[in-house]
Amino acid sequence: xxxxxGVVTFPGSLDDRDAQRAIRIAGAEPVALWHADHxxxxxxxxxxxxxxxxxxxxxxxxxxxxxxxMTEVIEAANKGLPVLGICNxxxxxxxxxLLPGGLIRNAHQQFIRRDQRLVVENADTAxxxxxxxxxxxxxxxxxxxxxxxxxAETLKRLEGEGLIAFRYAEVNPNGSLDDIAGLTNERxxxxxxxxxxxxAVEPGFGPDMAEAMRSxxxxxxxxxxxxxxxxxxx
Numbered sequence: 642x643x644x645x646x647g648v649v650t651f652p653g654s655l656d657d658r659d660a661q662r663a664i665r666i667a668g669a670e671p672v673a674l675w676h677a678d679h680x681x682x683x684x685x686x687x688x689x690x691x692x693x694x695x696x697x698x699x700x701x702x703x704x705x706x707x708x709x710x711m712t713e714v715i716e717a718a719n720k721g722l723p724v725l726g727i728c729n730x731x732x733x734x735x736x737x738x739l740l741p742g743g744l745i746r747n748a749h750q751q752f753i754r755r756d757q758r759l760v761v762e763n764a765d766t767a768x769x770x771x772x773x774x775x776x777x778x779x780x781x782x783x784x785x786x787x788x789x790x791x792x793a794e795t796l797k798r799l800e801g802e803g804l805i806a807f808r809y810a811e812v813n814p815n816g817s818l819d820d821i822a823g824l825t826n827e828r829x830x831x832x833x834x835x836x837x838x839x840x841a842v843e844p845g846f847g848p849d850m851a852e853a854m855r856s857x858x859x860x861x862x863x864x865x866x867x868x869x870x871x872x873x874x875x
Contacts, residue, residue, distance in 0.1 A: 644669040644871045646864075647684035649714070651676040651705045655692035656727065656839060663839040664688070667864035676708045685871045686723035686767070687714055689730030691783075691837055701744065701786045702732030711737055723767035723867050724831045728784055731823070731833035740824045740833050741799070742791035747784070748816025756848035756857070757782035757836050758810040759822050763803055766829040767870050771862035777810055778859035779848045780836035787835040789817035802827065807834050838863040 646664045648671055650657045661671035672684050676694075681687070694705035705711065711733070718724045718739055726734035734740045747753060756779050761772040772778065791799070796819055799805050807823035815835070823834025838860030841847040847857035 644686070644868050645672050645682075645684045646670070646686045646688060646867065647672040647674040647681060648688045648690055649674045649676060649710055650690075651692070651694035651708065653693040653696050654690050654729070656837065657690040657692070659837075659839040660688045660690045660727065663842040663860065663864050666842050667861060667868050669864070669868045674710060676705065676710050679709050679713055681710075681713050681717060686867050687717070687725070689714070689724065689726040689733050690839070691728035691730060694729055694733065697729075697786070700732075700736065702729055702734075702736040705729075705733045706736035715739060718826075718831050721828060721830050723871070725768050725863065725867070726831075726833035727837055727839065728787070728835050731835055732786065734831060734833040739831050740826060741795050742789055742824070744786055744835075745788045745790055746786050747788055747814070752783070752785040753787070753814050754783040755781075755814060757814060757822075759807045759836060760810045761806075762808055763806045763825055763829075765803075766806060766825045766832050766866075768832040768863050768866050769806060769825075770870055771866040779841070779850060779857050780834075780838050780860055781840040781848050782814060782836040784815065784835050787815040787817065789821045789835075791818060799824065806832055807836075
């Protein structure tokens with residue numbers, strides 16, 4: 642049976658088609674989901690893509706977090722459905738309280754675009770099993786509101802419970818506390834990160850690597866991790 646992964650499109654989503662393409666390359670069937678619906682169409686997992694949902698009014702992800710489809714996404718996530726939030730999708734997960742903390746304007750107040758090195762801090766989630774703990778990967782980053790914040794108690798809990806999924810390596814591009822680039826929930830089915838793995842899934846279109854320009858495909862393993870985890874359940 643083919644794994645079906647839904648991709649939610651909000652008004653202002655930019656990377657939903659890229660996420661669908663990544664899912665297809667990973668061997669699964671992408672399913673388009675619409676923000677105004679209450680139907681997840683029986684998908685096996687969900688991706689909340691990057692972009693500027695609802696124009697980033699109020700706060701990035703704040704309006705999307707209360708859109709009709711998120712009622713079902715939150716309920717499904719709480720029951721264990723794998724959910725990946727990428728950039729604006731990470732912001733939606735935080736605003737939905739599926740992940741803790743907040744995301745604010747980059748410390749230097751500028752939009753940033755770079756091929757970003759990350760350290761994999763948790764390789765036991767539904768979206769990271771194809772990585773090794775401590776592995777360094779390269780994933781494109783593009784955001785203006787990517788500074789992760791949380792109070793001291795939350796940061797201590799994230800560290801102590803292994804809920805930091807990714808950290809920035811070499812340079813902290815946006816002022817995120819403790820170099821946090823991505824998080825997971827306790828169950829490991831919900832993961833959010835600011836960098837864009839869907840832009841590193843196919844040779845010739847990914848980040849520059851030491852071996853060759855645009856050859857980076859580290860992002861593909863996010864999607865194959867989920868596909869393999871879901872296939873193993875059958």
